[in-house]
Amino acid sequence: MEQRTRVYICSSPNKRTGTTTTARLLTDYFIFNGRNFAGFDTDPQDADYGARFPQAVTIVDVAKVQGQVAMFDRLLVHDETPKIVDVSHRSYDEFWETIDQIGFMDEARAVSIQPIVLFHVDASGAALAAAQALAGRWPDLNMVVVTNKGAAPFGRGALEILAQFPSPRRLVIGALDPSTRAYFEAADFSLPNFLRTRPSDMSIVIRIGLTAWVAPIFTQFRAFETDVPFGVGVSRGLLEVGVAALLALSR
Incomplete structure (x- = not known):
């Protein structure tokens, strides 16, 4: 193709x-x-x-x-x-x-x-x-x-x-809750860097909340690349795999 x-x-x-x-x-x-x-x-x-x-x-x-x-x-x-x-x-x-x-x-x-x-x-x-x-x-x-x-x-x-x-x-x-949103919107915040290496000074509550927020979004984006009709057709399995993979990065 x-x-x-x-x-x-x-x-x-x-x-x-x-x-x-x-x-x-x-x-x-x-x-x-x-x-x-x-x-x-x-x-x-x-x-x-x-x-x-x-x-x-x-x-x-x-x-x-x-x-x-x-x-x-x-x-x-x-x-x-x-x-x-x-x-x-x-x-x-x-x-x-x-x-x-x-x-x-x-x-x-x-x-x-x-x-x-x-x-x-x-x-x-x-x-x-x-x-x-x-x-x-x-x-x-x-x-x-x-x-x-x-x-x-x-x-x-x-x-x-x-x-x-x-x-x-x-x-x-x-x-996002106000505290997590403020962290995400900060001019010097990099989401990819956060997902690769968790900041030592970040609250565990914000870390888990931000990761849980972005995981299903990135999974839906991945459906674009695989031509999966997401929104009406993303499989539960695909979503769970994506969420689990990103959540693992927050630990």
Whole structure:
């Protein structure tokens, strides 16, 4: 089977839905596994993703032709190097309009590029309408509905709301308690380094909590690479193996 180059598009029309967190976690996943990747941050006003990985992430302004060329030409290179795009709420409309105008999806298919849209949702009608618009424009779009429970909690009625989105595939990112979240969000914290060597000054509670949080997320990411339809099809065995392997690192 021919290998495909995957392009992960972390996208949402709304702010505070966790797109940057997902882009960061994908990046950490590839670094932890010794994989090359290329990242793009489309929010030059608040380039948190680009600032955290300055050597590997290009900050682009998709409202300018120069920014479009710098990113989209690279995304259409079939080199089996994963690409990660953090599409902020500020750049959402411009990004998807450009995707449509240049025929990106058709071009990608022709050169064995596999776009995977990680669509971040909240309880708003705007998120649902935007997801339906993308699915209507590209009926075969590989969309995964992402819920970040820490960034955009749904509360009651979550299942009913999520059932309306045009894809059954799910990626769930759990919420962290305040202390663990503060550790994770620190500018000098490296998740791959943490997973390889536990810091001697870290609380065991934070260490176990952070490892238990990231283990199922990384397992779901691994399903991308094996083409397992996760969210609706990740086997319990695969999940348990991934969780056990990472939990072992926290001991």
